Amino acid sequence: MAQCRRRRKSCDDPPWLREFIAHLRFEHGLSENTLQMYAHHARRLGKFLQSLGVSHPVYAQLQHVESFLQKLEADGLSVASRAQCVAAIRALYRFFALEGRGENDPTELLILPRRQRPLPEVLSVAEVERLLQQPDVRTARGIRDRAILEVLYSCGLRVSELCQLRLGDVLFAEELVRVRGKGSRERLVPIGKPALWWVEYYCRQARLLLQRRPTDILFLNARGGALSRMAVWKLVQWAAQKAGISRAIHPHTLRHSFATHLLEGGADLRAVQEMLGHAHIATTQIYVHVDRLYVQEVHRTFHPRAR
Numbered sequence: 001m002a003q004c005r006r007r008r009k010s011c012d013d014p015p016w017l018r019e020f021i022a023h024l025r026f027e028h029g030l031s032e033n034t035l036q037m038y039a040h041h042a043r044r045l046g047k048f049l050q051s052l053g054v055s056h057p058v059y060a061q062l063q064h065v066e067s068f069l070q071k072l073e074a075d076g077l078s079v080a081s082r083a084q085c086v087a088a089i090r091a092l093y094r095f096f097a098l099e100g101r102g103e104n105d106p107t108e109l110l111i112l113p114r115r116q117r118p119l120p121e122v123l124s125v126a127e128v129e130r131l132l133q134q135p136d137v138r139t140a141r142g143i144r145d146r147a148i149l150e151v152l153y154s155c156g157l158r159v160s161e162l163c164q165l166r167l168g169d170v171l172f173a174e175e176l177v178r179v180r181g182k183g184s185r186e187r188l189v190p191i192g193k194p195a196l197w198w199v200e201y202y203c204r205q206a207r208l209l210l211q212r213r214p215t216d217i218l219f220l221n222a223r224g225g226a227l228s229r230m231a232v233w234k235l236v237q238w239a240a241q242k243a244g245i246s247r248a249i250h251p252h253t254l255r256h257s258f259a260t261h262l263l264e265g266g267a268d269l270r271a272v273q274e275m276l277g278h279a280h281i282a283t284t285q286i287y288v289h290v291d292r293l294y295v296q297e298v299h300r301t302f303h304p305r306a307r
Helices: 002-012 015-028 032-051 062-074 079-098 125-132 140-155 159-164 193-205 229-242 251-264 269-276 286-302
Strands: 176-180 186-190
Touching (some): 032 079, 062 079, 125 229, 125 251, 140 193, 140 229, 140 251, 159 229, 159 251, 186 269, 229 251
16 A cells, blocks of 8 residues: 555656656665655655745755755754755755756755764663662573673673574683674674673573473573563563663663773773674764763762862
């Protein structure tokens, strides 16, 4: 049904828009989702320009495009969505230039909306300790949950990485965990002794009680299968509520806390990047900003001349 609606909409599009999307599809090989996004923004621009009496986008001036972006902001469109829109519009005018359809490019002097990256939510060490202690370790499920929380915080894993762990991925003698990250990249991450102890205790005392059929998946659900990401998300939320943490907490919060606490303790940024499995150091650098905020707070709190 959705595909039929998209086809009808594309048939109603003006020739310049259909040609633009065909160019992106065949010359650049963009995915259908990206093509739909570009078409949506270009279509929206065309309708706005028509409302101003501009019959074709090649006749638009800088002030027309700026007015369009101002309208999107007034309509409540996020900075990220407006940045996507600018990318689509710039691609449209590059296409017009390639086709020789106009010498004017109103996007040349366009200022890209600033996208401020929010700082990640981080738990204090004391909050992490309270959260880890919430599962009832008198039960098989509680032992499993304690091991999961310990591994998430000790290794800084993504929830998808945790759910994929297999028995052979925990190298007990070396105190390492083999992790399969994004793009099927493997990395070895150190695991702390407390987390390692809980994983070993879980394997010895609880895992066989949860297992229903032969499998080498490390963390099992009540039916003996692999845990889902939603199950881990619910576990972390439950433990946070039980620990009296009122903020919105999710599994990635433990990953953020892992990185921040390492840097607060003096860890090298490159080492943290390797442990997190970030392809680029710039992704890891956001935690430097969190650490800087922590340092500023310590200065304000303890320095006699800070206030």
